[in-house]
Amino acid sequence: MKKLAMVSALALVLGISGNALAQQNFGAANQGGYTGPTIASVSVAEALKLGDDAPVVLQGKIEKNLGGEKYLFTDNTGSVTIEIDDDDWRGLSVNEKDTVEIRGEVDKDFMNFEIDVDSIAKK
Secondary structure, X not given: OHHHHHHHHHHHHHHHXXXXXXXXXXXXXXXXXXXXXXXXXXXXXXXXXXXXXXXXXEEEEEEEEEEOOEEEEEEOOEEEEXXXXXXXXOXXXXXXXXXXXXXXXXXXXXXXXXXXXXXXXXX
């Protein structure tokens, strides 16, 4: 009888500890974050003047897939190639009619200019 009581007590303690650990690790997704000012949205024309690694927020449309993870992004000031890694879509589906907001950074070198997208959302 004592063994049964000890096993039950141990199972209860492990269950509570495991639940607390799960809430601590997986509850982080439900926690808030910074809600103050962020990077202001810029136009494609303005983004084209920025230096390498400059953070950008753009609003416009993805006109077409250029192959792989590259897309043609446009707003009323111009077009730019953007790169969206497959995991950055996070299940979002868009087409050429949808207005989106992309957040990322300028990827600029001698012969190439594009925006490396970190996140995308429909507007």
